[in-house]
Amino acid sequence: MKCTVCRGPAVIDLRRHNANFCADHFLRFCRDQVAKAIDRHEMLAPGDRVLVAVSGGKDSLALWDLLLELGYDAEGMTIGLGIGDYSEASTAAAVAFAEGRGLALHRIDLRGDYGYDIPTAAAVTRRVPCSSCGMSKRHLIDKAALDGGFDVVATGHNLDDEAAVLLGNVLHWQTEYLGRQAPVLPARDGFPRKVKPLVRLGERETAAYCVVRGIDYIVDECPMAEGNRHLRYKEALNAIEAGSPGTKHAFYFEFLDKAADRFRPEAAEAQEGLQACRSCGAPTTGELCAFCRLVDRVADAEPVPVELLRKGAGRNGRSGRRADAATGARGDT
Ligand code: Q46
Numbered sequence: 117m118k119c120t121v122c123r124g125p126a127v128i129d130l131r132r133h134n135a136n137f138c139a140d141h142f143l144r145f146c147r148d149q150v151a152k153a154i155d156r157h158e159m160l161a162p163g164d165r166v167l168v169a170v171s172g173g174k175d176s177l178a179l180w181d182l183l184l185e186l187g188y189d190a191e192g193m194t195i196g197l198g199i200g201d202y203s204e205a206s207t208a209a210a211v212a213f214a215e216g217r218g219l220a221l222h223r224i225d226l227r228g229d230y231g232y233d234i235p236t237a238a239a240v241t242r243r244v245p246c247s248s249c250g251m252s253k254r255h256l257i258d259k260a261a262l263d264g265g266f267d268v269v270a271t272g273h274n275l276d277d278e279a280a281v282l283l284g285n286v287l288h289w290q291t292e293y294l295g296r297q298a299p300v301l302p303a304r305d306g307f308p309r310k311v312k313p314l315v316r317l318g319e320r321e322t323a324a325y326c327v328v329r330g331i332d333y334i335v336d337e338c339p340m341a342e343g344n345r346h347l348r349y350k351e352a353l354n355a356i357e358a359g360s361p362g363t364k365h366a367f368y369f370e371f372l373d374k375a376a377d378r379f380r381p382e383a384a385e386a387q388e389g390l391q392a393c394r395s396c397g398a399p400t401t402g403e404l405c406a407f408c409r410l411v412d413r414v415a416d417a418e419p420v421p422v423e424l425l426r427k428g429a430g431r432n433g434r435s436g437r438r439a440d441a442a443t444g445a446r447g448d449t
Pocket residue numbers: 234245246247249250338339340341
């Protein structure tokens with residue numbers, strides 16, 4: 117297999133681009149794709165201070181590295197979720213990346229800073245872990261960005277993520293979420309601007325990018341994600357992509373070009389009437405925001421080990437259905 121550009125030995129084939137690349141040209145391809153996404157969707161302006169949401173996985177570390185390579189001022193933020201060994205290894209990967217390069221990494225630990233962790237929140241609320249986890253992460257990164265004076269939050273959602281979320285939103289006709297699904301969410305009262313610069317790269321590419329760049333990332337998936345609908349949508353799209361390379365890209369980008377605007381009114385309607393949470397000031401529809409309500413409910417509850425939760429989830433059919441509800445259809449993920 118030869119590099120399409122220089123005819124040297126290729127390290128990866130990209131069927132949807134009908135191309136093979138050597139290590140150097142693959143890195144250049146990844147940088148070009150991210151630069152193109154930033155440019156086309158007007159994600160970042162020169163001089164913006166960017167806060168990167170870092171999990172320690174391939175996507176977030178590749179994103180941080182790519183933004184630095186492209187010359188952006190990017191600091192990281194990581195949240196200790198308390199999901200057993202997975203969280204410890206995730207945080208360790210994020211810290212190692214930052215320390216190895218002398219980068220600023222802002223750290224929050226749910227248990228240490230707010231008195232709960234994700235397995236305990238899931239057990240107390242009797243909802244799937246991703247529900248309290250996603251909400252907590254969104255709330256805390258928004259808060260960190262606003263408090264820290266950052267211009268924008270960047271997250272590592274890649275093409276596979278966005279296409280799978282789109283499929284879930286379409287299958288359930290979640291029109292409000294369809295109206296919010298975009299690579300850029302503009303700043304609004306109490307919300308920072310959010311961007312997804314990896315939308316033109318697939319997860320195979322972000323993994324290969326980390327390998328070629330020598331970035332150590334946590335390979336294990338979150339144990340709480342097992343069996344959720346989002347993963348099934350990814351598998352379904354992968355099966356279609358295998359027979360028709362480029363389908364995922366077309367599905368997502370043609371949605372943005374041809375359909376996304378049609379759903380904006382539903383999304384805008386859902387955002388009307390927000391007021392400041394009386395405890396933390398974040399925008400909310402009620403008196404207390406969802407994060408403050410969660411903390412009130414779960415902080416100081418007896419900690420539930422992740423292993424116990426996983427056993428319980430396996431036996432409990434209802435929680436399986438809720439897993440689908442919480443992870444199958446999403447807007448701003
Ligand atoms: S970390 Fe949290 Fe994810 Fe694990 S519990 Fe779900 S949302 S799957 S990106």
